[in-house]
Amino acid sequence: MKTRITEMVGIKYPMMLSGMSWISTTKMVAAVSNAGGLGILATGPLNSAQTRVAISEIRKLTDKPFGANASLMFPGAAENAKVLLQEKVPVINFALGKGDWIVKEAHKYGGKVFATVVNIRHAKRAEDYGCDAVIATGQEAAAHGEDVTSLVLVPHLAENLKIPVIAAGGFADGRGLAAALALGAEGIAMGTRLMTTKESPLHDNYKKMTMEKEVYDTLFSKRFDGILCRVMKTDGAKRAMKRGLNLPAAFFNSQEIARQIGVPYFKLFIGVLLSGWSNARQLAFMANAFKAIKLATEDGDIQKGVLPVGQNQGLIHDEPTVAELFARMVVEAQKAQAKVNAALA
Amino acid sequence: MYNTAITKMFGIKYPIICGAMMWLCKPRLCAAVSEAGGMGNLTAGNYETADEFRAAIRETRKLTKKPFMVAITLLPSVRITPEHHKMYVNVCAEEKVDGIEFSGTPLDKVAGMEAVEMLKKAGVKMFHKVGALRHAKHAEKIGFDGIYAAGIEEGGHPLNDDVTSMVLTPKIASSVKIPVVTVGGIADGRTMAAAMALGAEGVMMASRFIATKECEVHDNIKQELIRRQEFETVIYGKSIGLQGRGLKSKVLEEVLAIEARHGGFEELIPLLSGQKVKEAWETGDVDYAPLMVGQSIGLINDIPTCKELLERMAAEAGESLAKANKACNG
Numbered sequence: 015m016k017t018r019i020t021e022m023v024g025i026k027y028p029m030m031l032s033g034m035s036w037i038s039t040t041k042m043v044a045a046v047s048n049a050g051g052l053g054i055l056a057t058g059p060l061n062s063a064q065t066r067v068a069i070s071e072i073r074k075l076t077d078k079p080f081g082a083n084a085s086l087m088f089p090g091a092a093e094n095a096k097v098l099l100q101e102k103v104p105v106i107n108f109a110l111g112k113g114d115w116i117v118k119e120a121h122k123y124g125g126k127v128f129a130t131v132v133n134i135r136h137a138k139r140a141e142d143y144g145c146d147a148v149i150a151t152g153q154e155a156a157a158h159g160e161d162v163t164s165l166v167l168v169p170h171l172a173e174n175l176k177i178p179v180i181a182a183g184g185f186a187d188g189r190g191l192a193a194a195l196a197l198g199a200e201g202i203a204m205g206t207r208l209m210t211t212k213e214s215p216l217h218d219n220y221k222k223m224t225m226e227k228e229v230y231d232t233l234f235s236k237r238f239d240g241i242l243c244r245v246m247k248t249d250g251a252k253r254a255m256k257r258g259l260n261l262p263a264a265f266f267n268s269q270e271i272a273r274q275i276g277v278p279y280f281k282l283f284i285g286v287l288l289s290g291w292s293n294a295r296q297l298a299f300m301a302n303a304f305k306a307i308k309l310a311t312e313d314g315d316i317q318k319g320v321l322p323v324g325q326n327q328g329l330i331h332d333e334p335t336v337a338e339l340f341a342r343m344v345v346e347a348q349k350a351q352a353k354v355n356a357a358l359a
Numbered sequence: 360m361y362n363t364a365i366t367k368m369f370g371i372k373y374p375i376i377c378g379a380m381m382w383l384c385k386p387r388l389c390a391a392v393s394e395a396g397g398m399g400n401l402t403a404g405n406y407e408t409a410d411e412f413r414a415a416i417r418e419t420r421k422l423t424k425k426p427f428m429v430a431i432t433l434l435p436s437v438r439i440t441p442e443h444h445k446m447y448v449n450v451c452a453e454e455k456v457d458g459i460e461f462s463g464t465p466l467d468k469v470a471g472m473e474a475v476e477m478l479k480k481a482g483v484k485m486f487h488k489v490g491a492l493r494h495a496k497h498a499e500k501i502g503f504d505g506i507y508a509a510g511i512e513e514g515g516h517p518l519n520d521d522v523t524s525m526v527l528t529p530k531i532a533s534s535v536k537i538p539v540v541t542v543g544g545i546a547d548g549r550t551m552a553a554a555m556a557l558g559a560e561g562v563m564m565a566s567r568f569i570a571t572k573e574c575e576v577h578d579n580i581k582q583e584l585i586r587r588q589e590f591e592t593v594i595y596g597k598s599i600g601l602q603g604r605g606l607k608s609k610v611l612e613e614v615l616a617i618e619a620r621h622g623g624f625e626e627l628i629p630l631l632s633g634q635k636v637k638e639a640w641e642t643g644d645v646d647y648a649p650l651m652v653g654q655s656i657g658l659i660n661d662i663p664t665c666k667e668l669l670e671r672m673a674a675e676a677g678e679s680l681a682k683a684n685k686a687c688n689g
Contacts, residue, residue: 015687016685017686017689028686134657153511160590161592162590163510163523163524163525163543163544170657183523184523184525184526189529190557192556192683193556195679195683196549196552196553196683198679229492230522324526325522326526350556351680354556354680357555357560358552358673
């Protein structure tokens, strides 16, 4: 295939992996890149030393372009982003924050920077400070979308930006790929679809549930991690939403995070408090969400785990390899296009 | 020449259908859309007696020889009763209208299978607007001719399954045999091409048709739709079990505030009255009543005639397809 994104990054298919904590790991990233897409490493659960090791592991597993993400709202994310820059990672995808400094540094070595956005304001700002593409996240996406859906957001951004738009949210097959391209996107990002592939490290319990659950089996609320977040509708998720912010749990879970990212807990705690109450509350929310997502993805805990998924889980019924999926999607997209070409001739 | 299950069913040029809009889908706009090569809409709820409703159908027929849809909403309301619903169905059968867009409760549950049979015998094509596969399957089972698959982005009353068009259209299109029309998020040729790539045989638009020369609404409203962006609509009414999407406005902020403090139905009713909506359309005061438009308003930038709009959409759809084709075959 050939789009501005395949040309920019040097990949075969304009399809990228969303950076999903505990799923978009080194092997998964390499699998997606080796299959002709763009793998994105999720650095959320990693400290800077682990991030550096992960990058070198990916480089052993693939000689194809790949990327890594940085969710700037999380503690430790800026340090991870610095590692990505030092390691000259080809594509850096940042979200939930201002990444102008990342753009500046990445461009020095020819790296590309993609900003994840949910509306035209964020997208314009990202373009203004030099991002190379935006990832437009529709309401239907897993985790952090906002109200506007892909069908409306993608064409609106595509017509108002000069940089390419990558559509995220609702894409699981070739029909969706063809639709995204028709809307003016230059590529798509997939999380839910790619986490249900043979190479994905997602626990089997949740792969199975993703294949069984329907398009309406998700919850979309601020009560899971403090900002709008879409997760699989399970008893565990319903309980988490009902409970809302659990501060004592946040205290314990944030200690675990401190251990994980290699920051003394005292430093993290003070840092968070100094960031203001609303941010501290946000991070407390995130600390609990972090734990629940880990329980789902790694342990397959169907009681306490919570898994971010998109509405497109209802379109997913199998577990192909990544290479099978991409090849099939291109054929499906061409078939969908042939049908529309004939209808609209 | 376009060739989809919908253009063939009605013998029309473009698979573009106008959706129901209370107070706006009257003979003039309806005929303008049909004359432009799409399918206009005459919304039954505008008329309280059989005579008025029949007169409106005949008036439309004087304005156009081309086919048009009638919209019947099968939901309980203060003004429109179950008796009205039956009257609308009877008049449609007698007048042998081309097609009906039903929304709300399934027709067989409101008026029995005899109503379905009567319309079939009269040659009326029946479509049900749904937000879920289960409802589409029911419509198919009782003999409907097509499905309007309505995503959460639509203005009006999207189902509280909250599924978006990008996901709902392929879900339904791959699971029923009758044609699917995408509703919600459609405003131009790009979105139409996308819907068809997802498996739709046509598209339905409502908000887009408000900002056309032929729509009989105050000019302020048309200008407002050009100004406002896709994130300037809100979902309200969840607390009373009938969610709606409308333009962000003072009145809907008030509605949401009442809902947030668990205010009752009685407090909300005066703010949501249909009569006030009629006045708002006429006076152009967007803050006076809930104006039910969808996220597609972010894609509206001008006030064309219906003919200009449909011709442009066809050209845009062709261009965006050509670009997508090139990407996939490059």
